[in-house]
Amino acid sequence: MTGDGPAGTSRIGVVGCGKISEVYLRTMVETPGLEVTAVADLDPARAREAAGLCPGCRAEPVEDLLVAADVDIVVNLTVPAAHAEVSAAALRAGKHVYTEKPLALDAATGREVMALAASRSLRVGAAPDTVAGTGTQTARAIIDRGGIGTPVAATAFMASHGPESWHPRPHFYYQPGGGPLLDMGPYYLSALVHLLGPITRVTGVARRGASEREVGSGPDTGTRVPVEIDTHVAGLLEHDSGALTTLVTSFEAWASRLPRIEVYGTEGSLSAPDPNRFDGTVEIFTPASPEWTVVPATAGFVGAARGVGVADLARSLTAPAEPVASGELGQHVLEVMDGLLRSAHTGTGVDIPPISGRPPAVALLPAAAAAGHHGEPSGARSTGDLG
Numbered sequence: 084m085t086g087d088g089p090a091g092t093s094r095i096g097v098v099g100c101g102k103i104s105e106v107y108l109r110t111m112v113e114t115p116g117l118e119v120t121a122v123a124d125l126d127p128a129r130a131r132e133a134a135g136l137c138p139g140c141r142a143e144p145v146e147d148l149l150v151a152a153d154v155d156i157v158v159n160l161t162v163p164a165a166h167a168e169v170s171a172a173a174l175r176a177g178k179h180v181y182t183e184k185p186l187a188l189d190a191a192t193g194r195e196v197m198a199l200a201a202s203r204s205l206r207v208g209a210a211p212d213t214v215a216g217t218g219t220q221t222a223r224a225i226i227d228r229g230g231i232g233t234p235v236a237a238t239a240f241m242a243s244h245g246p247e248s249w250h251p252r253p254h255f256y257y258q259p260g261g262g263p264l265l266d267m268g269p270y271y272l273s274a275l276v277h278l279l280g281p282i283t284r285v286t287g288v289a290r291r292g293a294s295e296r297e298v299g300s301g302p303d304t305g306t307r308v309p310v311e312i313d314t315h316v317a318g319l320l321e322h323d324s325g326a327l328t329t330l331v332t333s334f335e336a337w338a339s340r341l342p343r344i345e346v347y348g349t350e351g352s353l354s355a356p357d358p359n360r361f362d363g364t365v366e367i368f369t370p371a372s373p374e375w376t377v378v379p380a381t382a383g384f385v386g387a388a389r390g391v392g393v394a395d396l397a398r399s400l401t402a403p404a405e406p407v408a409s410g411e412l413g414q415h416v417l418e419v420m421d422g423l424l425r426s427a428h429t430g431t432g433v434d435i436p437p438i439s440g441r442p443p444a445v446a447l448l449p450a451a452a453a454a455g456h457h458g459e460p461s462g463a464r465s466t467g468d469l470g
């Protein structure tokens with residue numbers, strides 16, 4: 084099944100209408116080739132509110148959406164603990180799936196989801212799609228044209244104090260499937276795989292600070308959230324290419340001046356922007372021009388926002404190309420995160436199952452091209468301080 088609706092459109096059903104659903108819905112409503120037909124949430128009021136953002140779509144119970152004849156792709160924006168269950172139910176109903184990160188709570192469950200999709204010849208796309216933007220893709224293009232010689236090593240740092248100050252329901256961030264690694268790691272690890280290729284082996288250390296966090300916004304302000312996950316995870320990643328990455332993800336940093344991603348090559352250094360955003364400043368330093376120089380965008384979707392990965396998945400249903408934010412990459416990233424946490428708790432390195440190679444690079448294109456429609460750029464949109 085291709086999942087194509089009338090006139091080549093892909094019909095979208097969204098499950099999970101919380102905080103991040105608004106930006107997805109806006110993107111998908113504006114993208115030629117996508118039509119949001121239905122939305123669902125365990126909380127019907129949230130589903131009704133979301134339906135108000137997409138003209139012509141209906142709010143309905145989750146079980147009805149999953150089997151609806153006018154849904155080709157289920158976009159799974161539920162909390163991490165529900166990702167695998169909702170994705171599997173959608174696949175069993177014959178729908179392609181685009182899921183928020185992480186793909187599942189652990190690698191073994193993720194493998195089951197991917198095997199189910201393969202057994203039904205259905206596609207899975209997985210967030211983050213930010214790495215398809217001009218920031219990571221321009222950095223990748225510099226590496227691919229030999230701009231810093233052979234990449235030898237990289238550093239990747241995500242240091243914050245967690246999302247409870249701004250997210251009204253921060254509980255899932257402190258439960259299995261959350262934490263700095265499973266919540267924010269997918270941005271950094273997906274970017275690192277785009278930049279340096281697949282990861283073959285990991286070694287990790289981890290710990291947690293306070294046993295509770297305080298909700299800082301919304302109706303639950305002032306209530307306490309139990310911390311069930313490690314809040315500081317550091318690791319070493321060995322890439323198939325030979326490059327070595329040092330990774331730190333932390334919800335323990337009240338403030339930090341660490342860079343996001345740097346790559347050190349035999350002929351120069353590269354500074355890549357925040358992989359939680361689509362664009363950002365890319366800089367290069369070489370001995371021939373020994374000062375940091377900004378490199379203009381040369382690759383990636385221009386003016387993209389969350390949801391561009393859904394459009395790219397829809398395009399891939401009728402084209403031979405893999406989606407940029409593919410399930411294979413999402414599962415690889417999950418294997419790496421699961422491996423880092425296992426390593427942290429056993430004290431030994433963990434081998435990561437091989438994948439077919441690097442995800443496809445994205446040429447400099449307007450975001451609308453993700454769905455196969457080469458329109459004008461829709462203009463840069465702020466993605467806010469999202470996680």
Ligand SMILES: NC(=O)c1ccc[n+]([C@@H]2O[C@H](COP(=O)([O-])OP(=O)(O)OC[C@H]3O[C@@H](n4cnc5c(N)ncnc54)[C@H](O)[C@@H]3O)[C@@H](O)[C@H]2O)c1
Nearest residue numbers: 099100101102103124125160161162163165183252469470
């Ligand atoms: N909030 C952000 O800034 C942000 C940014 C990027 C990615 N994400 C990711 O998006 C996902 C959702 O995050 P959020 O911030 O929107 O969370 P949220 O808590 O605001 O919303 C999640 C919604 O999913 C619904 N839900 C939970 N289980 C369900 C199920 N089984 N069936 C149907 N609905 C179900 C909840 O009722 C809720 O409305 C997470 O995986 C998160 O990591 C969030």
